[in-house]
Amino acid sequence: MKSLIYKILKYSSKKLLKKYKPTIIGVVGNVGKTSMRANMVLFLEQFSPVGTNIDNYNTPIGITLSFMDEKSPGKNIFAWVKIIFKALSKSWFGDSEFAPIWVLELGVDSPGDMDEFIKDFLEFDVVVFGFIGEHPVHLAQFKDKKQLIKEDAKVLRALKSDGTLIIDGDDTVLKSIYRKRDNVITFGFGNVNIKASDFKVSIEVMNTEEQWDNYYSSIVPKGKFKVEYKGSSIPFQVDYVLGKHQVNSILPSIALGLIDGMNLVDISQQIKKTVPVKGRLRCLEGVKDTLLIDDTYNAAPSAMAMALDAISRLKAKGVRKVAILGEMKELGSESQAIHQDIGILAADIVDVCIGVGEDAKDILLTFHKYNPKGLYHWFENSDEAATKIVDFITSDDIIIVKGSQSSRMEKVSLELLANKRYRRELLTRQSEEWI
16 A cells, blocks of 8 residues: 555656756755755745755655655545545646755665665756765665665766766765766865865854744854855854854855855855754753753764764853763664764763663763763663753753664753753654654
């Protein structure tokens, strides 16, 4: 039944794509895809209607549902029948509101996943290829990192001959993908086409009614950095940028502006804020007058390291820094060594390290080895941590919470969140199906 539904949705989607010929931007990578996608949509919507994935619908059937502007009804067969009729109607009679631009995030978890996107389905005008890193998530389903990268790189088979590849130039493992290609724009902090530099961050409080109505929190991290391109260097100041890696989620939007003929000065005026995405370095009011940084959507090793780097940039005298870190999954045979590396990083940055989950023990043991004066504690799971975590927190702490999706670290963030009435608006996985 599921296969039949998908075939109908795919048929209808292809008819719409053929009729309206929208510009399609595909987004792949291992870290930061959703943030890059959200920022590109925010930027492009200033000029044109833009379609994108509904929520985190980054599978083939999820993308067809997004084209139909419908959420999955689960096991409700009558709702599925309604969606099928809507899809067929759109394929026969068209859709006057079908967006002329689509920014689509493509999820790849195992070998062969990319094939369903690109074989007789999607064709891209632009492909944005984000960070992979030395230890990517979802690696457990692949033989090795090279196989995962090869799977993601299949997307280039569906890039139009005159299309553009926008790719993270700081990630050395990706160089083989674009070394011999034309129409490539690299971005990052190193030797790239669009270069960011001089990143600094500050935290401001905007306690206005409009701020609360729009963002459900008064805390606004403000990132400042320079962007260099072809000899020009322009300062940017962007709200809701806390980590250096979040700058990389903005640079593809800048690339799109440059492709369209804009200059850096004009682009800097159009990009004044990013989308604060739930579960991704979200700065919130915590209990006991703490600063809570909720980064619980997921955790690749590189993203965990980047989150710790972000908290290291916050300077405050006499304030403890606390890292509550859930175990990272799908890392394969290198899992222990990777968790130990995170422990070494944490030892240099935080005063208190709390681990959640069996594999997080390796973080704590290494943290204690390299920071014997630091406080540390272990919880078996996020449920146990949630019931006791407030006792480990003191007034004015800066707290970061992070872990793999399966660790369910948002349960810990919920207990630390001061404004629990906004839990659904602020935290990830708060829908009925998760709770």
